[in-house]
Amino acid sequence: xxxKSFIRFKDISISERILNTVFLxxxxxxxxxxxxxxxxxxxxLDGKAGLTVDDVVISYYGSTTQTRLGTAVTGIMxxxxxxxxxxxxxxxxxxxxxxxxxxxxxxxPILNRDCVLCHTPSINPSxxxxxxxxxxxxxxxxxxxTIPTLIRVSHIHLFGIAFIxxxxxxxxxxxxxNVYVKRVAMVxxxxxxxxxxxxxxxxxxxxxxxxxxxFSGALMGLSMGLQILLSIYQMWFFSEDx
Numbered sequence: 706x707x708x709k710s711f712i713r714f715k716d717i718s719i720s721e722r723i724l725n726t727v728f729l730x731x732x733x734x735x736x737x738x739x740x741x742x743x744x745x746x747x748x749x750l751d752g753k754a755g756l757t758v759d760d761v762v763i764s765y766y767g768s769t770t771q772t773r774l775g776t777a778v779t780g781i782m783x784x785x786x787x788x789x790x791x792x793x794x795x796x797x798x799x800x801x802x803x804x805x806x807x808x809x810x811x812x813x814p815i816l817n818r819d820c821v822l823c824h825t826p827s828i829n830p831s832x833x834x835x836x837x838x839x840x841x842x843x844x845x846x847x848x849x850x851t852i853p854t855l856i857r858v859s860h861i862h863l864f865g866i867a868f869i870x871x872x873x874x875x876x877x878x879x880x881x882x883n884v885y886v887k888r889v890a891m892v893x894x895x896x897x898x899x900x901x902x903x904x905x906x907x908x909x910x911x912x913x914x915x916x917x918x919x920f921s922g923a924l925m926g927l928s929m930g931l932q933i934l935l936s937i938y939q940m941w942f943f944s945e946d947x
């Protein structure tokens with residue numbers, strides 16, 4: 706039985722319920738958009754349509770047969786090249802060593818025209834930085850995401866999602882459920898988020914850990930989604946008499 710010294714959804718005003726609901730719905734839609742962004746960012750890296758474990762491996766560990774840039778321009782990013790022959794220009798540059806002089810002369814104009822609209826850190830920090838030679842060089846040689854890139858993305862990920870989970874959890878606290886179940890449910894998405902970030906770094910060295918990346922990401926999303934749905938349900942449709 707819930708401790709009656711704490712407020713529950715039945716104790717808050719209609720205005721508070723409306724505010725909580727629109728917040729949770731907005732966060733839910735935002736998370737769905739984030740999933741779509743993740744899908745389109747990572748899918749096709751293995752040269753095949755759809756998101757696979759191999760795509761995750763290539764993102765973090767790298768490919769033994771192709772660089773990330775080469776895989777992108779022959780797969781998912783190929784339609785973004787306005788001039789088809791530019792694909793061969795980029796591939797020839799990669800295969801010849803990806804030197805800076807040729808980058809300035811031939812590659813930068815292509816990327817600036819077709820790619821930097823999305824591949825700019827200030828716009829999408831989770832995507833490779835294609836605005837300068839240093840960033841392009843990282844994805845033009847064998848290997849996946851670099852340690853500096855993982856650190857940059859992970860600190861943004863941890864700070865941003867931690868705040869979201871905190872506010873979702875504060876609302877979820879008002880649910881009428883077993884207190885021990887509630888405590889576990891609040892901790893799970895935070896633990897899954899930490900496992901997700903740690904597994905990025907491990908996958909950088911151990912490709913098989915890509916399965917943990919997928920599992921931890923799915924666990925965080927499911928646990929957060931259940932908190933949102935249960936909170937909305939109890940705010941509007943649940944009573945102790947049910």
